[in-house]
Amino acid sequence: MKRVLSLSLIASSMLMAGGYKIPETSLNGVALSAANIAHNKSADAAYYNPANMVFMEDKNNIELDLTYIGLDPVSYNGKVTATNVDLDSERESFIVPTIHYVSGKAGEARIGLSIVSPGGLSKRWTESPASKSAEEFTLKVIEINPTFAIPVGEKVALAFGFRIVHSEGVVKATPSPGAVYQDMTGDSIDYGYNLALAYKPTSDIDVALTYRSQVNLTVEGSADLYYAPGGLVPKGNYEASVNIPLPATASAALAYTLPSKTTVEFVYERNMWSAYKNLDFDYTNASAEAVFGTSKSKDWKDTNAFRLGLTQELDNMTLMAGMVYDESPVPSKTLGFELPDSNSLSVSLGGRYEINDKIEVGLSALYSMRETRKIETNDANDNNLVGEFTNANVLMISTGVSYKF
Template identity: 20%
Template structure:
């Protein structure tokens, strides 16, 4: 067995194919934004500005607290290059959360707040005995970011802001089969389970509104390296003859969570109608290789490297909202996401491809202080094929040749209280 087959499952550390953006990035941080194609950098919609553009927080009229949850419902199919049965991902659901609390004087120039969101996470489980089971059978990933934020309005048109991003909680559980059978004819399996160390980054932005009909913004989220230094390695169903070759009990791995630069534009033709357009540039090229280190040999080796060679990618987002009545606002939007994964480097834990997203949403206000947000995203990834010849040419035979097709539906709901 090539040790590299162990590695590529780790590429999903704090990630997942059910994400709403390319690679293993998730952008489900605001319920209003979700209904508008994910725009938000050039708008000051609500407290979720802490994620999209901290500079816009000072321009949010109302202070408030909001809580949102989404359900990513992924369907993924795989067919091996040599034909055979189409394998489908078993039903999986994850629930990314977001929480924001914004404070400050009603007529003051500054706002402060705290944001909690889950930007990376997924749960995938492939069908039993699928062709890639010696690379990945299931994955369960969780992460929580906490971001204290401060924003200040320099003038009535210009504001700036920044937040300290804290990777407060991250965990990963990866499982796969091993091509070695015990006396009962069962394949052995390996499980990697670990928690990421706390790491710090920052999120900063500038927001400018020259008139009541136009606003622009720019924001930057820094890279954070997710580091597992004391992960557990567990083997099951190993035969007596195979056991001496699989002695590792701990592993270490690092995954870059890349920097993102975003530019946004807001257009307000009337008081009731708003349009937003965002461009996100993600520096995926920071993800070159995935390296594993073990505290004891795994099939004769204590470390190995698996190629990723991601490339920088751009996402285009467009959305709008219309206030139908004093209590009802409706939204719609879309996005086109360019995949950072090159041909010949596709892996089962992130069978990524260029994707098109359509979104709808609505808000309903009841009483003076409460409102509900609803959103749904429909994400379709193009079919992505990786051939055995490409794997041989790129020396990436630690993954499986075949064709992937993924579709995701992401309904969400949020509760807001303003004061």
């Protein structure tokens, strides 16, 4: 029972660079499957590779995007303990706004600002036994990322930025209606940094390196708890906190532009998820800590993502397409209903149209197809699962407008 009840808000926050991460935080990001790090002439360079701001046209550039995210219902067929079940989660959908800004030159330097939602989750199961541990897991994340870039010679630029991350979430679970439940909320503001390098050895080759630091989420909140057996935890609101790492991410990218103004970009991305070893929720109340505060092993692994982007520039239009293969960080042993994660293959396309020399509009879409995730008996799953999760696909549609002045 303690193992089930130790599920927390932050279990879902870790999806930001794993299961339901959102690296596609702009119109171009969606169209190119986030393969827009080395070759980028738009305002979202402020987020993806701020060093590229140095090589942009000497104008202020601002872009506003709206992205629809739809999560298919996840199906689970198999056993929970010794009981055969066939369950489906609820369908989820969101509208996420983002904004990117790149300044004109300040001397030779450039300043950027991005306000994005780099990840999040809403996973709800209304059917038992999934609802016993994951009735609702919801996370909202907003990152404010100011950046500063300078040239180093004519072919190299460097950039530095601050990550200001606000997270807010909810977790509800009812292992035993009327006898045991938890309804938890929490939030935090935490900080990190990002570094970027852009190198243009020739007019048709772009090279980039980026690094986003680990951010320790120091979430504090409260929980309505009740544990009736033995009267161990009376009904009440209890203070709670947890300290969880949001792992670092490093990327290396290479882009080549053909004489036909066709650009091909490849991105290798490494997510350092092995920093997430366990989940240990702390309660100031001794009884709540004894029942609900048991440390839960996670043992996530570092993961790779391989991104490919294709851009074709025309007279008044830019066409884009992309593909990405992304690995899951969650081992079969600790997989649960709050994160039925698996490896994924995504495809994307989109376009931008130049109305005049100041205004551009665009539309893009991405579809992520997730592999079936099987849990075998010999995986010794901590949540007593033996079966498979299917249909965890994701659709993203983004529209945006940019303005230069």
